[in-house]
Amino acid sequence: MKTIDIIRRAGRSLRHAKARTILTSLAIAVGAFTLTIALAAGQGAREYANTLLTSNIDPQVLAIAKDKSFFEGGKTGPQEYIPGSSTIARPNGALVKRLSQADIDAIAKRSDIVSITPTYAINAQYITRSGQKKYTVDATTYDSGVTQTVIAGSLPALRTSITDDQIALPEAYVSLLGFKSAQDAIGQTVTIHLERTPSVTEDQIQQAIAANNPQAIAALTTKQVKDADYKIVAIVGKSATALAATTSVEISNNSAKALSDFSTSGTDSYHEYTIATASVKPGIDPATVKQDLINQGYGVQTAKDLQGLLFTIVNTLQGIVIGFGILALITSVFGIINTQYISVLERTREIGLMKALGMRGRHVSRLFQFEAAWIGFLGGVIGSIIAVVAGLSLNPWITSTLSLGDGNVLLIFQPVPIILLIIVLMLVAMLAGYFPARKAAKLDPIEALRTE
Amino acid sequence: MIEVKGVTKTYGKKQNAFLALEDINFVIPDGASVAIVGKSGSGKSTLMHAMSGLDRPEKGQVVIDGVDILKLKSKAVDRFRSEKIGFIFQSFFVQANESSFDNVSLPLEISNLSVRERKKRVLEALRVVGIDDKEKQKARNLSGGQKQRLAIARAIVNRPKIIFADEPTGNLDSTTGATIEKLLFGLNKQSGSTLVIVTHDEDLAAKCDMRIYIKDGKIDKIVSEEK
Ligand SMILES: Nc1ncnc2c1ncn2[C@@H]1O[C@H](COP(=O)(O)OP(=O)(O)O)[C@@H](O)[C@H]1O
Ligand SMILES: [Mg+2]
Numbered sequence: 194m195k196t197i198d199i200i201r202r203a204g205r206s207l208r209h210a211k212a213r214t215i216l217t218s219l220a221i222a223v224g225a226f227t228l229t230i231a232l233a234a235g236q237g238a239r240e241y242a243n244t245l246l247t248s249n250i251d252p253q254v255l256a257i258a259k260d261k262s263f264f265e266g267g268k269t270g271p272q273e274y275i276p277g278s279s280t281i282a283r284p285n286g287a288l289v290k291r292l293s294q295a296d297i298d299a300i301a302k303r304s305d306i307v308s309i310t311p312t313y314a315i316n317a318q319y320i321t322r323s324g325q326k327k328y329t330v331d332a333t334t335y336d337s338g339v340t341q342t343v344i345a346g347s348l349p350a351l352r353t354s355i356t357d358d359q360i361a362l363p364e365a366y367v368s369l370l371g372f373k374s375a376q377d378a379i380g381q382t383v384t385i386h387l388e389r390t391p392s393v394t395e396d397q398i399q400q401a402i403a404a405n406n407p408q409a410i411a412a413l414t415t416k417q418v419k420d421a422d423y424k425i426v427a428i429v430g431k432s433a434t435a436l437a438a439t440t441s442v443e444i445s446n447n448s449a450k451a452l453s454d455f456s457t458s459g460t461d462s463y464h465e466y467t468i469a470t471a472s473v474k475p476g477i478d479p480a481t482v483k484q485d486l487i488n489q490g491y492g493v494q495t496a497k498d499l500q501g502l503l504f505t506i507v508n509t510l511q512g513i514v515i516g517f518g519i520l521a522l523i524t525s526v527f528g529i530i531n532t533q534y535i536s537v538l539e540r541t542r543e544i545g546l547m548k549a550l551g552m553r554g555r556h557v558s559r560l561f562q563f564e565a566a567w568i569g570f571l572g573g574v575i576g577s578i579i580a581v582v583a584g585l586s587l588n589p590w591i592t593s594t595l596s597l598g599d600g601n602v603l604l605i606f607q608p609v610p611i612i613l614l615i616i617v618l619m620l621v622a623m624l625a626g627y628f629p630a631r632k633a634a635k636l637d638p639i640e641a642l643r644t645e
Numbered sequence: 646m647i648e649v650k651g652v653t654k655t656y657g658k659k660q661n662a663f664l665a666l667e668d669i670n671f672v673i674p675d676g677a678s679v680a681i682v683g684k685s686g687s688g689k690s691t692l693m694h695a696m697s698g699l700d701r702p703e704k705g706q707v708v709i710d711g712v713d714i715l716k717l718k719s720k721a722v723d724r725f726r727s728e729k730i731g732f733i734f735q736s737f738f739v740q741a742n743e744s745s746f747d748n749v750s751l752p753l754e755i756s757n758l759s760v761r762e763r764k765k766r767v768l769e770a771l772r773v774v775g776i777d778d779k780e781k782q783k784a785r786n787l788s789g790g791q792k793q794r795l796a797i798a799r800a801i802v803n804r805p806k807i808i809f810a811d812e813p814t815g816n817l818d819s820t821t822g823a824t825i826e827k828l829l830f831g832l833n834k835q836s837g838s839t840l841v842i843v844t845h846d847e848d849l850a851a852k853c854d855m856r857i858y859i860k861d862g863k864i865d866k867i868v869s870e871e872k
Contacts, residue, residue, distance in 0.1 A: 194754055543740055550751060550755055552751075552755045
């Protein structure tokens with residue numbers, strides 16, 4: 194018997210049991226729906242992550258740490274003490290080594306590195322300006338490798354920093370610091386205030402006591418302060434494709450270093466940095482620089498690594514959703530097995546007749562497997578159509594709710610994965626139909642046609 | 646020519662063993678109409694199943710056109726049935742949800758005939774049995790007589806050498822039964838195919854060229870009428 198004739202007969206017998214066919218295929222449709230959404234969301238998330246990275250991060254940027262354990266969460270447990278090396282504890286108790294000023298200077302000297310900026314620890318007390326209240330502040334180094342949304346004023350081109358007397362403020366400070374508008378703030382001066390408890394050596398104390406000079410003793414213990422003034426160069430806002438909302442004020446590398454040196458002077462954090470960002474000379478592959486630095490013992494990540502990390506997260510989440518889809522499919526497999534067994538029982542006579550007329554057992558088996566495949570096809574089509582329709586109509590809402598930014602959608606449906614999915618569902622259904630079909634194929638025609 | 650030699654069929658095993666057919670021997674010439682007659686439970690259907698390649702008795706031979714069909718592999722037996730045998734059953738056994746056309750088309754699909762050839766032969770068969778106007782109707786909507794006509798159309802559509810009819814009029818009223826009988830004998834005379842009717846009805850048996858009487862799984866007597 195020709196396959197096409199078997200398929201036609203399979204399709205007709207399903208049409209005669211419409212309710213049962215549709216109900217069985219709805220179970221598959223649930224799995225198909227979940228899987229279609231998972232595929233679309235994974236695709237959308239990967240493309241979104243890509244947009245985020247390409248619009249935010251200079252591909253020439255490297256993140257550099259003292260050793261590679263930094264990017265693996267740090268080492269836990271006791272470690273060998275290396276004189277002169279400084280470590281810092283992570284919240285999880287792991288210790289990471291820090292970069293010294295010598296490391297920074299050495300990397301800065303490399304011909305393939307344009308610039309290197311450590312993340313400075315700045316313990317600023319507050320920010321203010323004349324006649325205004327004081328507000329807490331977090332100061333960071335201006336990142337010339339990231340594009341920002343400028344609300345007022347202007348920022349220099351990519352890979353160029355602001356000058357040492359300039360500062361970029363987040364939008365939130367505009368009204369706090371008493372400006373009428375963002376535009377109004379440009380060119381105005383703000384002050385960042387730092388304090389530190391002096392670290393006093395034994396000698397200093399002894400000298401002060403020996404001199405019997407109370408003023409000198411008091412001077413040793415009073416807090417030391419520093420007030421740094423900056424001109425506002427730009428007010429930056431939150432962008433839809435920004436990796437993180439900017440809540441920190443940004444100052445130039447030199448300014449940040451000066452403030453950090455003041456804050457950490459006399460502590461064990463002086464000229465020690467957990468991480469630094471470096472910019473690789475344009476035209477040089479960051480990966481080769483990364484490899485070279487890793488060979489020297491540093492821990493390095495490129496912008497691509499960050500992309501890989503994001504993709505891993507997306508893929509993991511997608512895997513979880515796919516898992517649920519597969520769970521739904523497994524359930525539907527039992528539905529198909531059950532339905533097809535009932536179908537075989539109901540059509541015992543018909544099967545007997547077909548075999549008596551000389552139809553081969555494997556053709557009878559195929560008839561039932563094709564019926565199962567039809568059910569899989571129907572379920573796949575129903576599920577994926579509902580997913581596409583629901584997804585496309587929900588996309589604008591998702592975009593606005595998650596503030597993904599205009600032109601970015603979370604669910605991206607592609608025809609090829611959906612077609613592949615439907616084919617896979619048909620195969621799964623055929624597999625499920627195997628046992629009932631085998632039962633049909635093995636039926637003895639004489640027994641099946643017995644009248645009494 | 647159908648030669649049945651020493652066919653013996655036992656159902657069940659050991660102490661439950663039941664001898665349904667015991668050393669059956671006869672020869673049926675080509676184109677004959679034959680009645681296998683006997684009471685209910687005498688073994689008529691069992692004999693028919695053995696002769697048509699549906700069943701395999703443990704002993705004996707069924708030689709059709711020089712080939713012992715009991716020695717054929719299952720694939721060859723299936724092929725033999727689909728090409729040389731037509732079946733008509735007491736309870737019609739039509740596919741209720743399929744149209745008349747698709748019911749009759751089934752044996753041709755099994756023998757891999759082309760769509761065009763199928764259409765030609767199916768319409769021809771439906772015309773011969775007189776239900777060509779019911780081509781597109783579902784079999785479930787046909788009357789008993791029409792269903793048996795449909796079953797006959799399905800049995801003859803492959804132009805078989807032998808048609809087996811197991812109590813073909815058993816489920817029909819006498820007038821409808823009479824028209825079906827007429828149809829069967831007419832086909833037997835016209836096409837030259839051999840007709841084997843299983844029946845317990847003496848009147849029907851009397852219309853056949855040859856009558857094989859079965860009693861308790863053994864041949865009681867064979868009556869042949871030379872014409
Ligand atoms: N599968 C079977 N298992 C056991 N006994 C059977 C089986 N099929 C038929 N028989 C027995 O074989 C005998 C002949 O059956 P059958 O050929 O159907 O009789 P008929 O068609 O003449 O009424 C009966 O006694 C019946 O009970
Ligand atoms: Mg019988």
